[in-house]
Amino acid sequence: MLFYRAALPLSSKTLTFVSGLIRRHRAAIGSPWRKLNAGRQALLALAYLRNGETYAGLAAGFEVGTATAWRYVNETVGLLAARAPKLRQAIRDAIKAGYAYVVLDGTLIPVDRVAADRPFYSGKHKRHGMNLQVIASPAGDILWVSGPLPGAVHDKKAEWVWGILAALEAAGLAVLADKGYQGSTYARLPYKGRNKPESQKQANKAHAKLRSPGERANAQLKTWHILRKLRCCPWRAGQLAKAIHVLQIREA
DSSP states (O other): OOOOOOOOSOOHHHHHHHHHHHHHHHHHHTOOOOSSOHHHHHHHHHHHHHHOOOHHHHHHHHTSOHHHHHHHHHHHHHHHHTTSOOHHHHHHHHHHHTOSOEEEEEEEEEBOOOTTOGGGEETTTTEEEEEEEEEEOTTSOEEEEOOOEETTSOHHHHHHHHTHHHHHHHHTOOEEOOGGGTTOSSSBOOOOSSSOOHHHHHHHHHHHHHHHHHHHHHHHHTTSGGGTSBOSOGGGHHHHHHHHHHHHHHHO
């Protein structure tokens, strides 16, 4: 087997943060000695998330068993995801920050599935995946990430399942969204149809200009290679995205 050095485009403060979480967790559960210390376990998990390395590759590189690598990654992802903001907290933070509006957008996390798995097939994206809903600031910073739903679930239904627009409306926080949320009585949506009057065309341009920075939040998630195509249980998409959200906050 060949080995090589690789770099992670992450700061040392992120590694220190994750190491601290692991160290405190080990102390809390009275964990016995492990082959990798907290720092090495943190590095292993970050390599999995950022570079999408396989468990077998990580196990060989860190000189542990494949099952051990899997266990270390799952433990670290769980610790990170538990610190992700809940919906109400994210809304409170947005109001405290004084945002004039937030952007709601759905994203599809591709999964390794076959054509027979219809619940996971998104007709919009023409591929199998899991639907995640993301709330972003006007500048494109991620404020909140939902749990996963099968890719066949439409964005409007997905936000209803999680109660997103109802919570935002109750807080009085303005929301911009795309045409996938058609039917919402609260979110500001672009006008539909052809041959629109000039006033509606201009309104749509202004709407897109305000919404586009916020939609970059989904692109931020997918700079972490693990979310480019999941080869694990598709229902882990939400936990992985929440863990990445926490890491994104630390990197900011």
